[in-house]
Amino acid sequence: MFAPRSAFRMAKLPGSIQFAVYAHLTELHGKYVLELRLEDSKGDILWGVRADPPIKHDDPLMPHRFAFRDLSIRIAAPGRYDLLLMTEGMEIARHVLWVVEEAPPGEKPASE
Numbered sequence: 001m002f003a004p005r006s007a008f009r010m011a012k013l014p015g016s017i018q019f020a021v022y023a024h025l026t027e028l029h030g031k032y033v034l035e036l037r038l039e040d041s042k043g044d045i046l047w048g049v050r051a052d053p054p055i056k057h058d059d060p061l062m063p064h065r066f067a068f069r070d071l072s073i074r075i076a077a078p079g080r081y082d083l084l085l086m087t088e089g090m091e092i093a094r095h096v097l098w099v100v101e102e103a104p105p106g107e108k109p110a111s112e
Contacts, residue, residue, distance in 0.1 A: 006095070009102040014076045017099065021068040023085060025092070028057040028064050035086040036068055038097075040079070047073050075099050 008017045021036060034051040049068065057064045075081075078101045085093040 005097075007098045007100065008075075009100050010075070010078075011101075011103055013078060013099075013101050014074060016072050016074050017097075018070070018072050020071060021083070021085075023066045023068075023093070025057075025064045025066065027060045028055075029060045030058075031056045032087045034066060034068075036071070037084045037086060038073055039082045039084065041081070046081070 005019055008019075010017070023034070031054050033054045036049050037045050038047040040046055049071065051066070051068065055064065055066060078099050081097045081099060083095045083097050084091050085095075
């Protein structure tokens, strides 16, 4: 399971989104360097972060919980983005993030 939130409503773009990512991993055995990547709708990598230190897990029958906390990503435009959980260049999970420009009530978004 890979569970950040799915939608971000921003009053002004470009801007930054702040969030955390929780991962519940199973069938691990060995040492893993976890990485998060943000891709745009064309598949271009816009951002990435690696967990330090690598995680070590020796019992594939026991789940491993991991969190990336206090993440901040600069977003230039509204749209669909994919957040990928990776290890050793291999994709483990993918989660869609939607960024919407939405002004406070009574105001128009900056892009109008």
